[in-house]
Amino acid sequence: MDNKISVSCARRMQAFVETLQDTICDALEELDGGARFKTDEWVRPEGGGGRTRVIEEGRVFEKGGVNTSAVFGDLPEPIARNFGVQETTFFATGLSLVLHPRSPFVPAVHANFRYFALGEDLEAPVDAWFGGGADLTPCYPALEDTQHFHRVWKTVCDRHAVADYYRFKEKCDAYFFLPHRQETRGVGGIFYDYMREDQEAAFAFSQDAGQSFLEAYVPLVQSNISKPYGTHERAYQALRRGRYVEFNLVYDRGTRFGLETNGRIESILMSLPPSVQWKYDVRYPAGSSEAKARWFFQPRDWITLDASEAPL
Amino acid sequence: MDNKISVSCARRMQAFVETLQDTICDALEELDGGARFKTDEWVRPEGGGGRTRVIEEGRVFEKGGVNTSAVFGDLPEPIARNFGVQETTFFATGLSLVLHPRSPFVPAVHANFRYFALGEDLEAPVDAWFGGGADLTPCYPALEDTQHFHRVWKTVCDRHAVADYYRFKEKCDAYFFLPHRQETRGVGGIFYDYMREDQEAAFAFSQDAGQSFLEAYVPLVQSNISKPYGTHERAYQALRRGRYVEFNLVYDRGTRFGLETNGRIESILMSLPPSVQWKYDVRYPAGSSEAKARWFFQPRDWITLDASEAPL
Numbered sequence: 001m002d003n004k005i006s007v008s009c010a011r012r013m014q015a016f017v018e019t020l021q022d023t024i025c026d027a028l029e030e031l032d033g034g035a036r037f038k039t040d041e042w043v044r045p046e047g048g049g050g051r052t053r054v055i056e057e058g059r060v061f062e063k064g065g066v067n068t069s070a071v072f073g074d075l076p077e078p079i080a081r082n083f084g085v086q087e088t089t090f091f092a093t094g095l096s097l098v099l100h101p102r103s104p105f106v107p108a109v110h111a112n113f114r115y116f117a118l119g120e121d122l123e124a125p126v127d128a129w130f131g132g133g134a135d136l137t138p139c140y141p142a143l144e145d146t147q148h149f150h151r152v153w154k155t156v157c158d159r160h161a162v163a164d165y166y167r168f169k170e171k172c173d174a175y176f177f178l179p180h181r182q183e184t185r186g187v188g189g190i191f192y193d194y195m196r197e198d199q200e201a202a203f204a205f206s207q208d209a210g211q212s213f214l215e216a217y218v219p220l221v222q223s224n225i226s227k228p229y230g231t232h233e234r235a236y237q238a239l240r241r242g243r244y245v246e247f248n249l250v251y252d253r254g255t256r257f258g259l260e261t262n263g264r265i266e267s268i269l270m271s272l273p274p275s276v277q278w279k280y281d282v283r284y285p286a287g288s289s290e291a292k293a294r295w296f297f298q299p300r301d302w303i304t305l306d307a308s309e310a311p312l
Numbered sequence: 313m314d315n316k317i318s319v320s321c322a323r324r325m326q327a328f329v330e331t332l333q334d335t336i337c338d339a340l341e342e343l344d345g346g347a348r349f350k351t352d353e354w355v356r357p358e359g360g361g362g363r364t365r366v367i368e369e370g371r372v373f374e375k376g377g378v379n380t381s382a383v384f385g386d387l388p389e390p391i392a393r394n395f396g397v398q399e400t401t402f403f404a405t406g407l408s409l410v411l412h413p414r415s416p417f418v419p420a421v422h423a424n425f426r427y428f429a430l431g432e433d434l435e436a437p438v439d440a441w442f443g444g445g446a447d448l449t450p451c452y453p454a455l456e457d458t459q460h461f462h463r464v465w466k467t468v469c470d471r472h473a474v475a476d477y478y479r480f481k482e483k484c485d486a487y488f489f490l491p492h493r494q495e496t497r498g499v500g501g502i503f504y505d506y507m508r509e510d511q512e513a514a515f516a517f518s519q520d521a522g523q524s525f526l527e528a529y530v531p532l533v534q535s536n537i538s539k540p541y542g543t544h545e546r547a548y549q550a551l552r553r554g555r556y557v558e559f560n561l562v563y564d565r566g567t568r569f570g571l572e573t574n575g576r577i578e579s580i581l582m583s584l585p586p587s588v589q590w591k592y593d594v595r596y597p598a599g600s601s602e603a604k605a606r607w608f609f610q611p612r613d614w615i616t617l618d619a620s621e622a623p624l
Contacts, residue, residue, distance in 0.1 A: 054592045054593075056591065056592060063591070180574075180577050181577065245557060245561070245588075245590075249557070249558060249561035249562050250561050250571060259491075259562060265492050265493065266593040272590035274589055275587075275588075276557075276587075276588045276589070276590070277586055277588070278557075278584035278585065278588070279368065279375070280366045280368060280375070281352070281578040
């Protein structure tokens, strides 16, 4: 690994995600046409800090956050143990976003792009890698939306030798799975981690992916935002959001990592949806839109799928 | 340990919790004056089963469940590892209840009473113990309610040589604590586990505690149910319920145990409140009822506390 290059990766990745944060927030504000993002800058006592940007009670977005951070210092003990490393110093920077639209017909979305380095010297990290991904969580999934989302990520992956759409898509399906519900959180996307062989190539891919987020997601807002809905659809959305909470609090590594390492709670739990319901043993009749949606919550090869295979 | 006595503990405890379930449900239905409990009997494929009784959309109770189960079979591997035992056969029976009232002024409550035995032969278990407890989760805590609840449990404990109110209260405070929020889930109660020295005495205490639940809780419904509230109080309640979800999904051993061991999901997650909200970084002004409530979410010796110490 060329350490001189890796140096610049740390600071260049930080600069990249900070710029991307504003680009994405500007676009989402324009899309929302109502609420604006508020900004909280915070300092991490042990080193570094971040910028949390949150939108609430918007026309399109009931709640959403686009956060960046760049933190460094002593590696928290549980993570050092998890990594199985002797190194006790780290640097991490990244962008993490979650959007919970108000309309049950507009999918929720999550994405993050991050860089992690181990070692005292950013100029010569002992180890360093990129990770990230994006995944879509519709309540009422539509095959064409799902295909659009996946096609954007496949196209991005196809542009980079370090990226493999099918491998990243499978990682995403495996990660965003709720064993106790035997279903995926949504319709997946891509997920990659520990991309470390060629740092410059990994950085280039991460940049391309980050810059493709709006192309993957914004059309799904535009095509669904005008669909009418009522209390029935909102109640179902509140139940589906319950599954989202179950995933994030029970399984999500980032959330649990944040809780265990005394992270900034409001930024970590910003990912949780507003207006959630848990009711006992809700069942939707066969043939209803809600029952049909379940077909989508299993891993499938969306891109090659024939439309006739999806439930009408 | 007298094995003949322990035998009967298993089946007598099962009979006790099944009777207690109906006693409690009858009293709560009368208190509610609106909704009735629905009953689901379920069978556990690996052995045993249970009876889930759920009330929803009541006049008093927005959601609640009073469940019993008696399950047996091979000890799931994660639990055997956790216990550090060679034994692979178990029997467990118990009652577990959670009530989420509609009014933000009526406290939520949780209680459970259980018996666990290890070994092939219920007539001669290799090991067996009782556990349980009850704890109160108000949104707007009142000192007199908190004192009433704790006094009932202290009185019960004082009747039994095997029980120690202060030890059980401290266990409860330690257990129902959210490290990431640095606060207790509610105002506590009692919590005991691995009570195994004198099985008959442990069973007598568990029965007394179970039979005291209504005395501990019902007066708190009666004294608060008529207090008027509006959207402000309901929004605060929805946020407090978010903390309840965070506790149950992130920390609660019973919930995580159930999820890891392929338990009946609808019965396990019955404990989660209806109508929950997560908003970003909500703060209530100093002096507001909501800000004052935080004083209660730290462990305190409620029984000896002087009323002048509580925030007005």
